[in-house]
Amino acid sequence: MEKRTLLAFILSIAVLFLWEVFISPESAWFKKARPPSTTQAPAQPVEGKEPQPPAATEKPAAPATPATLPGTVAASPREFQDTWSIQTPLFETQLVSSGARISFFKLKHYRQSVEPEAPLMNLIATQSSGFLPMAVDLIQHADWELSTRPFQSASARSVEIPDGSPSRDISLATEVPDRLRVTKTFAFAPDGYTLNVAILLQNISQESLLDQLGISFYFQPYSGKDESSYNKSQFVSYQDHSTSTLDVKELLKKEHNLAPPMQWFGYENNYFLQAVIPIDQAGFQVAPRVLDEPNGRMRAVYLTEPFQIEAGKEKTIHLKLYLGPKDLASLKQANHDLAAAVDYGWFDFLAKPMLYALKWLYKYTHNYGVAIILITVIIKIVFWPLTHKSYKSMQGMKKLQPKMNALREKYKDNREKLNEELMALYKTYKVNPMGGCLPMVLQIPVFFALYRMLYSSVDLLHQPFMLWVNDLTSPDRLNVGFVIPYVGGLPVLTLLMGASMFLQQKMTPSTGDPRQEKMMLMMPVVFTVMFINFPSGLVLYWLVNNVLSIAQQYLVNRQA
Numbered sequence: 001m002e003k004r005t006l007l008a009f010i011l012s013i014a015v016l017f018l019w020e021v022f023i024s025p026e027s028a029w030f031k032k033a034r035p036p037s038t039t040q041a042p043a044q045p046v047e048g049k050e051p052q053p054p055a056a057t058e059k060p061a062a063p064a065t066p067a068t069l070p071g072t073v074a075a076s077p078r079e080f081q082d083t084w085s086i087q088t089p090l091f092e093t094q095l096v097s098s099g100a101r102i103s104f105f106k107l108k109h110y111r112q113s114v115e116p117e118a119p120l121m122n123l124i125a126t127q128s129s130g131f132l133p134m135a136v137d138l139i140q141h142a143d144w145e146l147s148t149r150p151f152q153s154a155s156a157r158s159v160e161i162p163d164g165s166p167s168r169d170i171s172l173a174t175e176v177p178d179r180l181r182v183t184k185t186f187a188f189a190p191d192g193y194t195l196n197v198a199i200l201l202q203n204i205s206q207e208s209l210l211d212q213l214g215i216s217f218y219f220q221p222y223s224g225k226d227e228s229s230y231n232k233s234q235f236v237s238y239q240d241h242s243t244s245t246l247d248v249k250e251l252l253k254k255e256h257n258l259a260p261p262m263q264w265f266g267y268e269n270n271y272f273l274q275a276v277i278p279i280d281q282a283g284f285q286v287a288p289r290v291l292d293e294p295n296g297r298m299r300a301v302y303l304t305e306p307f308q309i310e311a312g313k314e315k316t317i318h319l320k321l322y323l324g325p326k327d328l329a330s331l332k333q334a335n336h337d338l339a340a341a342v343d344y345g346w347f348d349f350l351a352k353p354m355l356y357a358l359k360w361l362y363k364y365t366h367n368y369g370v371a372i373i374l375i376t377v378i379i380k381i382v383f384w385p386l387t388h389k390s391y392k393s394m395q396g397m398k399k400l401q402p403k404m405n406a407l408r409e410k411y412k413d414n415r416e417k418l419n420e421e422l423m424a425l426y427k428t429y430k431v432n433p434m435g436g437c438l439p440m441v442l443q444i445p446v447f448f449a450l451y452r453m454l455y456s457s458v459d460l461l462h463q464p465f466m467l468w469v470n471d472l473t474s475p476d477r478l479n480v481g482f483v484i485p486y487v488g489g490l491p492v493l494t495l496l497m498g499a500s501m502f503l504q505q506k507m508t509p510s511t512g513d514p515r516q517e518k519m520m521l522m523m524p525v526v527f528t529v530m531f532i533n534f535p536s537g538l539v540l541y542w543l544v545n546n547v548l549s550i551a552q553q554y555l556v557n558r559q560a
Contacts, residue, residue, distance in 0.1 A: 064139040064212050069287060069301050081150055084170055087160040088190045090324070092120075100151035100172040100184040101132035105323045107193075110272075112222075114462045114471045123222065123274055123323045126297060131218035133274075136182070136199060139212040139303075146182055147216065149174045161190045179205050193324025194334045199317045203309040213304045213317060217276060219267035220297040231456075235288045235298055236273075237265040238340055251290045251298065258286040263337045265300065266322075270456035273326050276302060277336045279318035325458040328355070344456070350449035355457055362459075368472055369465025372454070372537055376544040379446060380552075386442065387552060400425060447542075454537040465540065469493065472537035491532055493539045498528030500546035507553045 081097035094103040104127050106120040124133065135147035151172035161168050167189040175181045181204050187196035203209045221233040235246040239262050246256060258265065265286050266275035278284055283305030291297040302319070309315050322334050331338040344351035354375065361371035380387075403425060411418035454460060455473060464470040468478045468489075477489030484490060501524035531539050 064214070064303060064306075069139070069214055069303065082152070083157070084153060084155055084172075085158045086168075086170065086188050087158075088188060089163045090190075090193060093188075095153075095170060095172065095186065096132070097150050097152065097172070099132070099135050099147045099149060100174070101134045101147075103127060103132060107272075107324060110325060110458075111462065114464075114474075121222065121272065123272060125220045125222050126218040129295075129297070131291070131297065131299070133217040134184070134197065135216040135218075136184075137214050137216070138180075139214060141180075141211060144176050144180070146174070146176075149176075149182075151182075151184065159188075161188055163190050165190055167196075175204070179203075180209065192333055193322055193330055195321040195323070197319045197321060199319075200314060201309060201316070202314040203311055206311050208311060209309040210306070212306050215302040215304075215317075215319070217266070217274070217300045217302070218291070218297065219274065219300070220292075220295055222269065222272060231270045233267065233269045233296065235265070235300065236268045236341065237286070238263045238337055241337075241340075243340055243343060246288060248290050248293055248296050248298070251288055252293065256288055258288075260284055262286065264322075267298065267300075268326070268341060271326055271458040271461050273322060273324065273331075273338070273341050275322040275338060275341070276300070277320040277322065277338075278302065279320060327458055328352075344449065344452040347445055347449035347452060350445060351453040354449060355453050355459070358453075358457075359459060367465065368460050368463040368537070369469065369540060372472070372540050373544050376541050377548065380545060380548045383443065384552070387549070450541055451534075451538055454541070455535040460535075460537055465536070469536050469540075472540070473535050475533050476536035476539060487532060493536055493543060494528055494531045494534075497531060497539055497543040497546060498524045500543055500550065501527055504546055504550050504553060507550060507557065 083097070083103065084095045086093050086095070090109065091105060091107050093105045095101070096103045102124060105123045107123065108120060110121040111118040112121055126132065137147050138144060151174045153170065153172040155170045155172075159168055159170065167187050169185055169187050171183055171185045173181060173183040181200075181202040183200040183202070185198045185200070187198075199213070199215070201209075201213070219233075219235070232247065235251070237244050237258055239258070245268075250256075260278070260283070261281050262278060264275045264277045265288075266273060268274070285303040286300060287303065288298060288300045291299050304317060307315055320336070322331075322338055324330055326342050328339055328342055331341060342352075357378075358368065358371050358375055361374050362368055365371050365374070404422065407418060407421045407425065411421060457473075460472045462470075463472050465472055469476050475487075476491055476493040477487065478492045480490050502521070505521055505524060527542075531542065
């Protein structure tokens with residue numbers, strides 16, 4: 001029974017390792033050569049013939065399908081013309097005249113890498129290619145080229161919104177002569193990462209306008225710490241109280257057209273989220289597509305339901321955008337169930353309380369590495385009585401070894417009788433054969449909860465511990481002056497963790513089964529290999545846990 005439990009534990013941990021190596025979309029095995037994509041992003045707007053305006057008595061045109069969405073539009077930076085810059089305590093952004101689109105969105109408290117002089121994290125990663133979010137087009141009047149048409153504004157070219165001040169509106173307008181006036185109004189607040197957007201369509205012609213509006217958003221992996229097996233960029237949507245994700249491979253394999261009700265959709269990795277929140281919860285579609293497979297560039301079109309605007313009348317479409325970190329406090333402040341973007345899987349119920357405890361400890365330690373050590377000590381104290389009882393059980397098993405060996409020799413040809421006699425022996429001496437590995441099995445949920453929390457919490461992003469460990473979300477690597485094959489630098493914490501596991505195994509009372517002893521001595525090697533590329537914060541937790549376990553084992557051995 002004890003061997004089976006140990007095997008179950010090893011297999012449980014191995015699942016995580018196998019997922020990272022073979023199943024993760026960013027693993028080397030998964031990234032085998034694929035045929036080159038034929039999807040290309042045209043550099044110029046798609047032109048078409050202008051249809052005659054429909055008569056007022058004409059029925060609305062058939063709704064557009066994803067196949068008839070407006071063409072993909074890119075613009076070079078020289079086409080941006082005028083710009084309007086907005087500064088808040090949390091971000092700096094820029095609106096451009098060409099299409100009244102968002103040129104960049106830089107987060108003031110986050111950088112692209114751990115270096116202090118690294119550029120600010122820019123969530124508009126498609127800026128250099130000219131694919132900018134908030135591009136609008138009418139489906140039946142695509143030749144009006146609203147997505148790149150010059151917009152003008154009476155607002156100041158540079159706006160600073162200090163902390164505590166009210167939100168500010170920036171309105172930009174353009175006009176198709178004698179046809180349509182379009183006004184985009186962006187509302188910026190100083191205390192959050194959300195923007196309220198209103199798109200006003202005014203029919204200035206003498207006839208009804210029958211059409212649909214497509215609003216395009218463009219995404220690609222963020223620069224800096226982005227694509228790895230631990231940090232995957234992907235399209236995400238939230239419907240029916242559940243998040244769904246789609247990566248480039250899935251979007252190439254099959255077209256996905258999403259319909260309401262939908263709380264939000266957008267683009268994410270472990271640490272950041274761009275979310276589009278439809279205010280009108282009916283009558284729209286969202287069509288995510290791949291534009292450029294090698295670069296991972298995506299496009300998502302928010303397509304309104306067909307509408308009719310009579311001559312001299314108007315229609316307004318409201319959206320809300322969130323561009324910021326996947327910080328629980330910021331996401332909850334933004335409402336609309338955005339906090340669901342932080343999901344730690346099966347062990348979410350353990351991971352989030354641990355995250356809150358970690359942040360609470362950080363207030364006093366000002367070092368997340370120290371906070372991880374303290375939370376490890378707390379967890380060890382919680383498990384201490386059970387672990388202590390387990391170690392004593394293992395000592396009892398050691399004392400029974402002569403009697404167990406005698407029974408194995410006596411009933412070596414009768415497995416059923418041997419098991420009966422062994423169980424009777426355990427009962428007589430009040431020893432639990434599973435007690436030795438039970439605490440380890442019970443810690444599996446805690447381990448996985450910490451694993452998910454430590455490698456995907458934006459609070460730990462680029463946070464240092466000490467010495468060479470300058471980012472708790474990255475593997476620990478000590479620069480030794482030369483490149484070590486496959487790992488780069490020296491994984492000091494990981495090697496110390498493996499050594500501590502080996503010492504702990506040597507201190508653990510032997511069960512007398514040579515095969516089991518060999519299997520247990522192999523575990524430090526297996527864990528060291530598994531942890532090589534794990535976040536250093538997780539390795540730190542496991543190392544401290546091992547050191548505390550060694551101290552506890554030493555006390556039990558002295559008492560025995």
